[in-house]
Amino acid sequence: MSRRERAVDALVVGAGPAGLAAAAELAAGGAGEVEVLDHAPGPGGLPLHLTHRGFGPRRSPLGGPAYVRPLVRAALEAGAALRPRVLATGSPAPGTVDVTHPGGLERITARAVVLATGARERPRGARLIPGTRPEGVLTAGELLRSVRLHHRPAGRRAVVAGTGPGALAAVRALREAGADVVALVTGHPEAPLLPPRLRVPVLTSAAVAEVTGADGLSGVLVTGPGAAVRRLDCDTLVLTGEGVPECELARLAGAALDPATRGPAVDTALRTSLAGVFAAGDVLRGGGDAPGAAAEGRHAARSALRHLAGGGRPAGLLRLDAVAPLEWITPGLLPVPGEPPPRGRFTLSVSRRVDGPVLLAEQDGRPLGRWPLPHTALPGRPLHLYGMPFAAADPLGGPVRVRIGRTSFPAGPSRG
Amino acid sequence: MSVTRTGALPGTLHDVAVVGAGVVGTAIARELARHRLTVALLDAADDVGTGTSKANTAILHTGFDATPGTLEARLVREGHRRLSAYAAECGIPLEGVGALLVAWDEEQRAALPRLAAKAAAGGHREPRLIGPEALRRAEPHLAPGALAALEVPGESVICPWTTTLAYATQAVRAGTGLHLRCLVTGVTDRGDHHELATGRGPLRARYLVNAAGLHADTLDALLGHRDFTVAPRRGQLLVHDGAARPLVRHILLPVPTARSKGVLIAPTVHGKVLLGPTAEDVDDRRATGSTAEGIEALRAAGRRILPALGEEEVTAVYAGLRAATEHPDYRIRCHRDQRYAAVGSIRSTGLSASLAIAAYVAEALGDAGLDLGPARDLPPVVMPNIGEAAPRPYQRGDLIAADPAYGTVLCACERVTEGEIRDALHSTVPPATLAGLRRRTRARAGRCQGFSCGPAVRAAFDAYRGTRPGPGAAEAGER
Incomplete structure (x- = not known):
């Protein structure tokens, strides 16, 4: 097996917003030779298929492709090499990545690696x-690529199942492709806010319970709300709203996973359990917004630069445990001594609606803090906890338990 | 050498028509093709192996648990030997991982020595009992509480799709006409030959072989027989992502007891982990849907055996129907006066026994008056490797250097390259659908199910469909 052996200073896997931003920061920060791999035919990642103006500054919003263009340019101008159609297939050791591309096989060894492999639905x-x-059952991601990149039809009658930005993007793409959206099926008790142009029938507290059809999809059975069961005739079913970290490479490399997010476990400096290996973006929790991912990419790159300059590993790590109905908190590890998380905030997710929410932390039964949140906590909507909220934790103590409760007090100054 | 999916069938008088292009029918056609006979192989579906042959547990059984003295016991045992050798010759993915029948309670533990004795009575002396410590060493991720196991070396996992395709490929190259989308609706005896009425017009053949699997009794009735009635037994299966593969080393078989049949957990040659099957008697021969109850029961059973499996993502849920009948054994009958052989009640061991069934049927046809003539060795085929045990094209620098299409990975989860998709569409038995492409290449069979590269795979399918291989092609694909 002839593999070309190569060495670079920093290797970024994934050319979406997180990977591109990491590469730009690394190259500009003097990391040396910086390379970004992606198996897609070009850089950009998921936003390439999201044409609606949901990116960039609120006052002059951009479509996805326009949003990633400057990220690509910045990475290139800083001197990073972008390598499309390169698939990372293995990691025999931390810092070493095996790849396949049309030019052959390589084994790339890097002094620092940033995993920005994204998420899938x-x-x-x-x-x-x-x-x-x-045939006819697909994820929103496949639908978007199919409609936007390959200009394929999307069927005539479609059902979209799931909520969040993916559902909206799916409805938009289906409309563009000339499909009739029969219903949006969501497990949530409330209908999502749909712009007037995208208004479609919504079934709340409902779920797709069965798929029917022999060769092509003929319909779906939908249960809920309550005991109701109804059949919707359709030839297309689009599934969205459940993101899973795409962390195969992290696992092949032997990085520890966060049992709550199922992505690589990282501390606030976005270090994984492997020395010199960092992670950023959707791979950390299975989703998120592009600017947040890019910020994490830069944050991971700064940690990688410190590592390249000879910075050591933290003396210890404290685990953050999210208690139900919190699903996870990320970063999920606190280094000792403390370092601020990306964008100065922790991100949390909740599995059910909590009105008047307040976050509480304790360690070994000792309260560490109490932080009211300004908005109702909703599933699929990230919560944020700013600053260094766990600074009072005992570096030698047990895991920090983070809970969500309800407060009867009015919410305090905006923290979330 | 032809594969057709549309148009009228050849008007020539065939020596033999084989109805049903599953693993048994294709094996029979291949065996007959060794004898310079003109053979037509018909199937109602648009591909080979789309019934029971595509949705099973993908295990090559030794036959250790078959009832000694039955035809099934004999043919599974012989079929295991034949297919093991054939797989090595053709590059069919096969891993001899061995099986463990794990006992979880005293009743099951007490059954193990009886199973070993039954195996020995059938000539299988390899199975041996192992204690809880050896079992723990063999399967470290097993749930606590396993008491003992019967270890059965020789039980293997195999690629059922490549097996059927290899048989079909060899048969077609040796001259068999494979006619798909060709439902047989009637059979008329014309004295010295049968005239088959099909959805694509008539076909004439002197001898007729019924390998119609789930529909074998329907065809049998067209010949005037009521020798068996197919009572489909549905088996639902869950396939887990490759991340789960390190959790299990052997095929973990349940110990059959009076109370329950249990489910198995098995690695697959494609690097995934299979959990199942359920066993449900259903009336509808097309009831290949999964059910919420079946999935939940499998998940619960899986967690009891291998707790960590419940943490891993499921990539696919599917259900297959086994062609069980009222008979506890194979039902292979040759009606000399009608020049007709029926291959019934193959139930769940058709893959394992396929080559032995084929030899048995050919011999029976000879006894019934078909002049087989001398047999010849067919030119060997080398099937594209879609298994994990041997290097695949994305891992082969030599192939990529010769053709960069083998370095262009279109399906990232399953590491399927553009070169492999092209080769599949240029192959002797090309796929007609994306599902057929998946069975040949694994494209879109991974954890993302097309989220990331589905449209690119479809585009490649469309682009290479109906095109012809260029000069120098087929170097890496099947030969």
Whole structure:
């Protein structure tokens, strides 16, 4: 097996917002030779397929492709090499990545690696939706690529299942492709806010319970709300709203996973359990917004630069445990001594609606703080906890438990 | 040498028509092709191996647990030997991982020595009992509480899709006409030959072989027989992502007891982990849907055996139907006066026994008057490797250097390259659908199910469909 052996200073895997921003920061920060790999035919990642103006500054919003263009330019201008159509297939040791590309096989060794491999939407199989296996069932990600990149039709009658930005993007793409959106099925009790142009029938507190059809999809059975079961005739079912970290490479490299996010476990400096290996972006929790991912990419790059300059590992790590209905908190590890998280904030997710929410932390039964949040906590909507909230934690103590509760007091000054 | 999916069928008088292009039918066609006979292989579906042959547990059984003295016991045992050798010759993915029948309670533990004795009575002397410590060493991720196991070396996992395709490829190259989308609706005896009425017009053949699997009794009835009735048994299966593969080393078989049949957990040659099957008697021969109850039962059973499996993502849920009948054994009958052989009740061991069933049927046809003539060795085929045990094209610098298409990975999860997709569409038995492409290459069979590269795979499918291989092609693909 002839693999070309190469060495670079910093290797970034994934050319989406997180990876591009990391590469620009690394190259500009004097990391030396910086390389970005992606198996896609070009750089940009997920925003390439999101044409709506949901990116960039609120006053002059941009479409996805326009948003990533300056990220690509910045990485190139800083001197990073962007390598499309390169798939990372293994990691025999931390800092070493095996790749396949049309020019052959390589084994790349880097002094610092940033994993920015993104996320995928949970497809039908992983959602355990029963029924037959006809054509016509796909994730929103596949739909967007199919419609925007390959200009393929999207069927005539579509059902979209799930909520969040993916659902809106799917409705938009289906409309563009001339499909009739029969219903948006969401498990949440409230209908999402849909812009007037995208208004479609919404079934709340509902779920797709069965797929029917032999070769092509003929319809879906939807349960809820309550005991209601109805059949919707459709030829397309788009699934969205359940993000899963795409962390195969992290696992192959042997990085520890965060049991709550199922992405690589990272501390506030976005260090993984492997020396010299960092992670940033959607891979940390299975989703998120592009500017947040880019900020994490820069944050990871700054940590990588410190590592390249000879900075050591933290003396210890404290675990952050999210208590239900919190699903996870990321970064989920606190280095000792403390370092600020990306954008100066922790991100949390909640599995059900909590009105008048307040976050509480304790360590070994000792309260560490109490932080009211300004808005109702909703599933699929990230919560933020700013600053260095766990500074009072005992570096030699047990894990820090973070809970969410309800406060009868009015919310305090904006923290979330 | 032809594969057709549309148009009228050849008007020539065939020596043999084989109805049903599953793993058994393709094996029979391949065996007959060794004898310079003109053979037509018909199937109602648009591809080979789309019934029971595509949705099973993908295990090559030794037959250690078959009832000694039955035809099934004999043919599975012989089929295991034949297919093991054939797989090595053709590059069919196969891993001889061995099986462990794990006992979780006293009743099951007490059954193990009886199973070992039954295996020995059938000539299988390899199975041996192992204690809890050896079992723990063999399978470190097993749930606590396993008492003992019967270890069965020789039980293997195999690629059922490549197996069927290899048979079909060899048969077609040796002259068999493979006619798909060709449902047989009637059979008329014309004295010295059968005239088959099909959705694509008539086909004439002197001898007829019924390998119609789930529909074998329907065809049998067209010949005037009621020898068996297919009672489909549905098996639902969950496939787990490759991340789960390190959790299990052997095929973990349940110990059959009076109370329950249990489910198995098995690695697959594609680097995934299979959990199942359920066993449900259903009326509808097309009821290949999964159910919420079935999925939940499998998940619960899986967690009891291998707790960490529940933490891993499922990539696919599917259900297959086994062609069980009222008979506890294979039902292979040759009606000399009708020049007709029926291959019924193959149930769940058709893959393992396929080559032995084929030899048995050919011999029976000879006994019934078909002049087989001398057999010849067919030119060997080398199938594209889609298994994890041997290097795949994305891992082969030599192939990529010769053709960069083998370095262009289109399906990242499963590491499927553009070169492999092209080769599949240029192959002897090309796919007609994306599902067929998946069975040949694994494209879109991974954890993202097309989220990331689905449209690119579809574009490649469309681009290479109906094109012809260029000069110098087929170097890395099948040969």
